[in-house]
Amino acid sequence: MTAALEIDGLTKRFGDTLAVDAIDLVVPQGSFYGLVGQNGAGKTTTLSMAVGLLRPDDGHARIFGADVWSAPDDAKALVGVLPDGLAMPERLTGREVLTYLGLLRGLPRDVVTARADELLAVLELDSAPRTLVIEYSTGMRKKIGLATALLHAPRLLVLDEPFEAVDPVSAATIKTILRGFVVGGGSIVLSSHVMALVEQLCDHVAVIDGGRVAAAGPLDEVRGGRSLEDTFVALVGDEDGGVKELSWLSR
């Protein structure tokens, strides 16, 4: 079966820094794939290259077999993306953003309206119908971003830190939506710092460190008998392993 996302030797260099060093990853169809790593490990850069938002120096990314860079139209129709911290059409309300993007994707008007209604209701964004996106809180921005990623019924979701700054109630809603998406045959790649969340949601995991894959595979294989956090610290932690304390706070 074709992989939902196949990353093949993706490499990116910024000046003298090698941000992503020939990463290979295969996200099988129907999997819920977690990408964990420290700040600056290369998660966002890898995901940006995988969906066509950053041109790689080398390597390929294929979404259901369609090359993101040579057959972008096919690849991009199948993927929904939630990038971290990028702007939106800021002077639109949430509903207007969804209407605009739905029409831009060529969806019929009534389909757009129905899906926007449902997304806004499920994500609890319908209580602020007049609020412009620029006035949204960080959590609301994540939710409207997720709504735009889901709007065109993609088969693969690529989500960069989808739970950051989201309140626990909304997080529970989002988890339910994402699990339902996977049960229905969809595939998800998400990046996160929160190990517990990845253990709770994902069935596959990759540990990224210094622009390379430190470990990848089904969750239970990667973590062995330990918790994911222990495995992660063992894989990427400092050599000395000791956790430093602040001299003036700990007595």
Added chain:
Amino acid sequence: MAVALTMAAMKVAALRHALRGQRAQTAVTGAVLGAVLAGGTLYLAFGDLDLLAAAYAVWLLGWLLGPVFMGGGDETLRPEYFALLGLPARTMAFGLLVAAFVGLAPLISLVALVGLVIAGVRLGVGNALVAVPALVLQLAVFVLLSKVGVALVGLALRSRLGAIATGVVNGAILAGLGQIWVVFWALGQTGIPSVVWYLPSGWGLLAVRGTWWALPALAGLVLVLLAAWAGLLSWRVGATRVSFAGRRRPITAASSSGAVVAKELRAWSRDLVRNYQVTFALAYGVCFAASPLLLSWDGMLPYAGPIFLVMAAAMSANVYGTDGTALWLNLLTPGGSDVRGRQWAWLVVHAPPAVVVTLVCTAVAGGPWPMVLSLLPALLGGAVGLVPLISVYGLVPGTDPHRRANNPLRTSEDDGGLTGQAYAALALVAATAVPAALAAHWFGWAGPVIGVLTGLSCYRGFGALAARRLRTHGVELLQEMRTGRRAAGSRSVRTRFAALPAGRQAVAWVCFGLGAIPLIPQGVLAAVFVSRNMLRHSWFVATYMSPGLRYPVAIAFMVLGATMYAVGTWLVRPTSAKVAG
């Protein structure tokens, strides 16, 4: 004082980091230009003090208006950084003031103000002693007036009414400055008006000359401005609303290009910075064209609409930059025609006022209809074609709207880049009307036909080029906006400009910055005055020449201006040899 010194040290550290690479070159250019201006001011201190007072009035205007037009002024240290420290408002304002003295612009102004000491020494020992405190206070007045002005405009941009009012006022002021000769002429002033002595910029010189109240007045003004700024700072900390909470009509479009138009029209009506830009351009066009009416000359009035269009295009030439990283949505949605939608929205916003203003003003002036009706379609098409094209080829990376600090005018950290882009847009958009204008001049009613043709081809051709650039280089543009740096391998006018050695860069600045003076007032306008036999006319050199020399001098100035633009363009031209490397 400890707070003030810490803030000054922070500013020094920040400047040390900022003044590397490209920005260092921009700073060197600015310093060279500033040093020339400061040197000129010092030279005046050895001569007629009336001229020196006038020069300080110009410095004051520069401090007051510069930041308002060029991205909100120096924001290295922002009051928001210190909001959690619980500093009293006065302490913070004083600290920020001390830090504001650290920088190139204050240093250059300080040099220019040494003219006070020179004037003092010429007048006597006592005068020279007074000059020292006068110099410090005068500089504080410059810096504080600038800060208070920016804060007031920022405050005004929190409501639509304020945005529109500020746009009208600033447009009128800038147009007035451009047409200052009209004011002088109307007032019957041939020399320097004595009012320059009594502006706050002249108080330092008054003190040096021995006016007893001037020094206390300067000190008082500093205290009042400091208090005002402290008050404005506490207003500023707290979210700034930069959009208009009006009605929310649902999007009724049914196609993808209709959706882009709907989105853009909402941005034009809800984004108060865009409200400000449109009203600014409109006020500029109308005031610029109408001001010669003071001399009972209505020959410029019909061109209010065309001037508005050119100015509006220059102000919106960074459309993609100001929307920031929202470009990612277009990259992930291939097939949507974003450029065409933006062009249509630009037309819907700008064409009605341009048409109305043009028709009314031309009717009042009684013609020349063929010329005006040629310029209108040519410029409408030229503007909607060039605005997206300039913004994708000469992108100045903006700060994402949701990440901007509480200074709505500051849409980018690169205000030098924005200024250069605006000048380029002014020249290029105006150039699109040249064929139609020539046709109207030579063949009358053939002009409008040419205007419609060139307008349509600019709209279609430049729009298609912009769309193609977005398709092929959209990813690089997005990366540029994410990082604020130009992606490696792509070179535009701006990078080429920044890559020039400092000396050649300064020459290019002078060419682009000052080329308009010989070309337009000393060239074109002077020729118009000569043709109307309006002789010995304010500062138009050609009108003072003997009969045989009048046209040659005006033409020589035009050639000089055109040559300056040509040299500037040649300096920043793309060289394939360099790109290949």
